[in-house]
Amino acid sequence: MRRTALGLVIAGALTVGAGVASPVAAHPPASNPHTSTAAAFAKKVTAKNVLRHLGQLQKIADQNGGNRAAATPGYEASARYVEKTLKKAGYTTERDYFTFDREILDAQTLTLAPAAGDPVSYVVDQMAYSASTPVGGVTADVASPTDTFGCTPETWEGVDVTGKIALVSRGGCTFAIKGATAEAAGAAATVIYNNTDGLLNGTLGEENGVGIAVAGISLADGQALVAAAASGPLALTLDVRSHTETTESFNVIAETKKGRDDNVVMLGAHLDGVEEGPGINDNGSGSAALLEVAVQLADAKKLNNTVRFAWWGAEELGLIGSTRYVTDLAAQAGELDRIATYLNFDMVGSPNYIIGVYDADESTYEAPVAVPEGSAATEDVLTDYFDSIGQAWVDTEFSGRSDYQAFILNGIPASGLFTGADDVKTDEEVALFGGTAGITHDPNYHSPGDDLTNINAEALGIMSKAIAFATYSLAQDTSAINGVSGPGDQPVKPKPGKPGKPWKHGKSHGAPGHWDKAA
Structure with a gap:
């Protein structure tokens, strides 16, 4: 997780703070006819399977110099594992290439x-x-x-x-x-x-x-x-x-074959890690959880909306992959309008975890960025789920310091989940989630210790099921976010690789700013 101030005026330390929210009834649950089926779908996404994916990412790091950083053999192998798993589940995958200037x-x-x-x-x-x-x-x-x-x-x-x-x-x-x-x-x-x-x-x-x-x-x-x-x-x-050297990397994109193509629910997690370690929590955890959700969703009999999954490249170098992707979409008339909302999952298995939700409704934190309309309703899907199962949760600042930044800069609603990085755990958080006060949520953040042995399986299971619930729920109904409900008219989807496919962009050029522009 490389939190960046790209294009934003953000001051302060390199942290995303967590404030204690009421763990129950913080948002009155909305009436949704798909809630029961979404809950049933969530049960299919197990921590065991997500950990299996993480085990493969750990093995890849071990075989490639101890890391899975952008533009390295470890990243290439990670992408191939994601692609192979998705193709086996029935998806058509696409590599969305981009170039950038890399500091050597x-x-x-x-x-x-x-x-x-x-x-x-x-x-x-x-x-x-x-x-x-x-x-x-x-x-x-x-x-x-x-x-x-x-x-x-x-x-x-x-x-x-x-x-x-x-x-x-x-x-x-x-x-x-x-x-x-x-x-x-x-x-x-x-x-x-x-x-x-x-x-x-x-x-x-x-x-x-x-x-x-x-x-x-x-x-x-x-x-x-x-x-x-x-x-x-x-x-x-x-x-x-x-x-500086010009470097090429890519995002991995896939989407469901079912669902209306003019109302796309998008979810993403960055696949790259830092050079200092294997990057299993940051962000193998989000990538693996998203992968298992995609695998299980492939078997869904009916989806009203298309679900598009993204595994971002070069996030740790400045949110480059996601920024390039959204920039390319913005250059194509109407493509951004297709996206109903975006959910981001960056670090969901922290050893000293919190259950954090991006505070889109600013109930705890005043956001240092503009919050697109519909973001609070996106947050509600996650918090209502936690409330419905009696799971405590806290707000984390809606700061834009991860791959949702480019989306919100372009007015697309967003929210996401986070189990903590280098913030110090408080006594109040210990009362809600256990763990140890006075040390960071992830003591192995951006270090060689960010490996499979330091993943908290309990946190990973909680968050993976929340991702699954939100994915299935929004795949059926985004009316609370953008007023769209039901399947509507089903546009004919272009074949992969043909003009008009919303996630086929080719290459883009240049490099965005880097992270932590704070004092």
Whole structure:
């Protein structure tokens, strides 16, 4: 899960917060004649089968360098497994190709040479869209602003930063402003340390105008460097260099053969993971749950609406696959109008889980993005299901920081499910879901530990059945969302690969922004 601020103004830490909602009767259940059949369908989607798919994804990662990242053999093998499983169930699958500019790291080190003793190395991350240092890096003393943030020229007044490495804290303004302000004061490079635990990953955004290298480090390392600088001049070397290469990847798309083609229910999960690990919770879990729902739905005797499934590529690199897909649809007259709603499933098996639903009705969180009409009704399908079985749930912020972003930017209703990433679990959440307070929902987030042994099967089962219920319910009736109920006139579906097939787009070009543009 790569939460991105692409095209949106979003500030704050790289988290999706969860607020406690009433676990029962938070939304009065709507009358729906398909509720009983949807509940029966949900029982067909078992955690056992979803775990079987996850086992295959784990095996794929093990055989391909330990990961399933975009544009790697692990991703290709993951896609082939999804395609093979879908074809066996009777679907026709399509690879929706796109190209993008990918950042390739050439060097990424931060080293302190103390007056006595061995050099000390720190983990550092060059920010996306940052300039590179010269070959060999920049070696200099460090300087910090008067307020630690360094957001305005006044904070550098009286500070000798010329030719030095600016050492500033996260907070107060965007990373690009920090870098530009330090550069204007004379800094040779900027290092920004986090204001919470963990390495600071970030982006300056495209066309940021910053001419010096900007990199992120952890809070602990930043505090250590500040303390060291207080004792005298430092010899700190920052060497962060990268270049871009045009890369090709693809989404995997499939849809049901039954159902009216002018009212499409769409569901998606990103198939790629990060390079650091196998990506079994993030986001093998959502991909596997969606796959099993698709397999079971293939046997449905009647569907009023077409259901389209997407396994997105290059989400971890900036929501690229889903953004390209929606951009292509928007360029085709009437194609976006076909989509009744979109549901997103990104991390649904977190070890220290919550049962989270995107807060489309803003009952707990005011959304930092525009919420398309119909999104609250989409959320209701999920929350009403949980209420009907007595399952506690909480709201998570409707932030747009996953693959539903491009959909909501284009006015398509959306909601989704989430069991948590790097937010810390609260006592209130423990009371609802068990687990351990004071640690994150997924301590293995974006790490080698995100493997099959750390999937919570209980959470996976709860969420998989909720996905199944919502899929079947909306496949029959979206009237609460867009006023469409019943099969209506059945348009003739174009054959796969022929003009007019809504998910046949060919290749698109360019690269969207990266993630976490926050201060």
